[in-house]
Amino acid sequence: MATQKISESVYMGMCLEIGTPQQVASRRDIRDIAEMLMFSEMLNRRFTVMLSGSRREGFRLSGSDLDYMRWPNNHRVIWDFSQCQFYNTQEHALILCDSSESPPGFTLLWLPLERANSRVMSACVRMNGMLYISSSKYREVTCCIIFSDSTPHGPCSSGLYNGELEYDAAHCFISDFWPSSASSWKDRCHSWPPRQVVNEIIRNGCHFVAIGHKSGNHADNEWRISFSRAEYKLVYSMNHTQFLTYGLLKLFLKEIINNGLRVGDKLLCSYHIKTAVFWAIQQNALPHWHPKNLLVGFWVCFKLLLKWVYEGNCPNFFIPENNMFLNNIYGEAQRTLFTQLYILYEKGIALLLHSPSINSYIINVLCNPRLTICTVEHTLISEVELDTNIFNEIFINESIRSVDLRICRKYLHAVEESIGLPLTQYHNVMLRKLTATILQRTAFMLHNLYTNTGSNKQLYIVEKMACHMLKIAARFGFVSDMLYIAMYYYKTFRYRVALSVIDITKVKLAQPYLMYRSRVDRERYIEAVGGQSLSTKMRQAVAHDIRLDNEIFYIDELIPEQQSSKQNNEPFLIIPPLVLLYMLECLCSRHVNTLRAQIALDDLQVLAHHDQGQLVPAHLKNISWEILGICQQIAENLQAALYSYQQSLRQYPYQKIKTATRQRIQDLHL
Incomplete structure (x- = not known):
């Protein structure tokens, strides 16, 4: 009974460390639908890119690499x-x-x-x-x-x-x-x-x-x-206990077996671990995998790994004749590794006490033998925490590139084709955000294409289409996606209309229940949108950073920053929503209300100087200081602009805009 309780405790701990079934499913579905759209056959791309490795499998372990495969x-x-x-x-x-x-x-x-x-x-x-x-x-x-x-x-x-x-x-x-x-x-x-x-x-x-x-x-x-x-x-295709067993073995490898070893001395890798789990499941080494026997499953896989090291043979799961130990686990290295693993084996399950990620879940049961453990996963993570994870995953994975209008049209056709597929709630919400992104890029590309080449009639039709696309996108995407409409109106010299959109957006971004990244008032969020669909939550209560594709110019004032970022192989310029809002308010108000322009500039200055990472994340401080400097330079406050540009240069260079910043400093002529 004690072992079962420890297993259940570790199971729940692993759900917290690695993810509940809902979290893992959302990560996989969001990535799958993003790749399905990005590399749809109808796009006729020259190459395909596939996320692989632990992140594709559904893990989000700290320190894990991004693994990609790319083929023509x-x-x-x-x-x-x-x-x-x-x-x-x-x-x-x-x-x-x-x-x-x-x-x-x-x-x-x-x-x-x-x-x-x-x-x-x-x-x-x-x-x-x-x-x-x-x-x-x-x-x-x-x-x-x-x-x-x-x-x-x-x-x-x-x-x-x-x-x-x-x-x-x-x-x-x-x-x-x-x-x-x-x-x-x-x-x-x-x-x-x-x-x-x-x-x-x-x-x-x-x-x-x-x-x-x-x-x-x-x-x-x-x-x-x-x-x-x-x-x-x-x-x-694993059940969640099997997946968490695999995750536990990965932590065991990282925190115990390979702890303190140099890269060249690490003989066992996560691929060996994964192979052991595959073989253990397929050979029915454990008839039933459930929370009460998580540690039994771990032990089965560990013993199989120990046997392989002793024999010097790790059979590839698909081609067993391929011994994956042949290159590096033999001779003296093999004997040393076996001795190390056997010492751990003799400790029994107590060996997991050496894992900082796991030991507390074991100690809790040992110190409280009468502890009752509930293994209902959805009680572990709140609706708010799950939503936070989902919307951050959506933002990370919706970074599709829009090379030209032809590609955008094919993207939209691929979206249309996918509507008839059996989609999960995570597929659906990701598809909505991808659609919003495609429409936004299409609108700005249309305008850029026809501004200098089209007739007045063509330009009128294009602008009407572009505005319609941006309004649809705002109904599909995050609350902050309304700023694309404001940018478009500013770009087309409709300053008063842009300010009316900014006013609406400002109210929405100021709502006490708004979720931005991981910042949210949990109680008010649940009061406002608790229990509603993910699409409704995204549209009404979630904001995220604004991502500008460096292949498309949105507003003239940010062209140097986009060019600098692009020259440094960065596909996007990413801006906190409030920073962009105040910038647009300042730029538009200059033409209709100079007092309001100064107030917006003051608000932007307070944000840059005093925010503690709540509304301006640390990695986006360089672009935020840069934008403050741009607005100060336009307002002819050159000393203040110089200070802001210098502050931008001192920040972490996440956006890779230093070339633009240095050029702006030179252009001040102080």
Whole structure:
């Protein structure tokens, strides 16, 4: 009974650390619908990007990387020539697998027609008179495609996003066909995963990432078969106890096994952990996974891992012949690791007391043996906390790019197509926000396109359409999305109309129940919108930062900042809503009411000088000081503007606008 109580306590603790079923489901659904729209087939994109790794699986563990896979859509890998019939070779460059000299799970990629894009061709080598794509050369030529400061890391390009978040981007190829070397996997799936999941996984094929087997005959040229998409589908099909067991093992690895070790000394990785969980579930090592036996499930997986280290063999879940320990867990390193793990094994479940994330949930039960534990997950997290997480996830994932009007039109068509799909509440609210974003970008692109080229009649029609789109977007998106309407009216010289929109927005942003990021009065929020749909809450009670696509110019006063940000590979300029509101109020009022312009400037100054991170997050202080400086410079208060620009330069350079700031300082001519 004591073990069951500890299991239940740890289960509830893991729900707090990793997420309840609702939180995890919302994270997955929001990302899935975003990717479905961003890389819809009708967009005819040259490449596809897929979020992978722990964040795709539904984890939000501190310190975890952003893992991406990126592949060209006009290249396809096939396993034999009979599969050529499914492709138009004028549209697709076909790549043939040659696994004859490679270890299990690896292959050479042969270009039989010697035709591919220039980047692929530059990574080719000749072997036995035939052209092969070299994995090492491909890593070199693709390393800096996304970010210029990326460095190689295994099969990936790695670096820091915005100076703080680590990313790994794997440039790879895709095959629409399941590899024959993994054919036995389908036959093993009797009890798990469900048949429909198995069929979907096989239908989606696999990928090839640019790294060879260290012990292979062609280590620099081989490619590893990747099952990343299959793996996150498997994790999706776990019940919540299984998912939390996986999460507990990840924490165990990070906080106990690998704690204090240098990167090169960490022999076990999270992929080994995930593989152990997959095997344990499929082999029915535990007949029923539920909160009362969470620790039993953890122990089953730990013992399996210990057995693998003892034997020196970690069988890949899809291709068991691929021993994933072969490269680094053998000899003295293997014996040392086994000794370390066996010492932990002898401690029993008490070993988890060494985990700072978990120990309190064990100690609570040990100190209070009569403690009653409720394992109803939705009682753990309030409606407000869940909503906060959901709306922050939506903001993070709705950063779609709008290259031109043609793409926007296709986005909208993709939205229309998705309406008939079986969508969850999280899919629906994300789709609404994506629609709002597309309409906003379309409106400004339309105006920019026709301002200098269209006739008066055309311009009138375009402006009417643009205003209509922005008003629809405001009904679909956040409360703060009304500021796009105000920006548009300012851009088109309708200052009084813009001010009327600003007045309405100011009232809405001042409501005591408003949620902004994680700032919210819980009681008033529940009184105002508790129990209502997520779409209603988003439209009536949630504000978020304004994201300006650096490919589109919104207002002239921010063009230098957008250009500076764009030159530094930043796709967006992000502004706190109140900062933009006061800026627009100041700019519009200059033309109709100079006293109001000064009041707005004073409000903006108070916000920049005195806000403690409530309305101006720390990472957005540089753009906030910059905007204050712009408004002060326009008001001809040059000394104050200089001070604001200098303050902008002292802040964390999240927006990468320093080039614009320095130029503005030079232009002051003080």
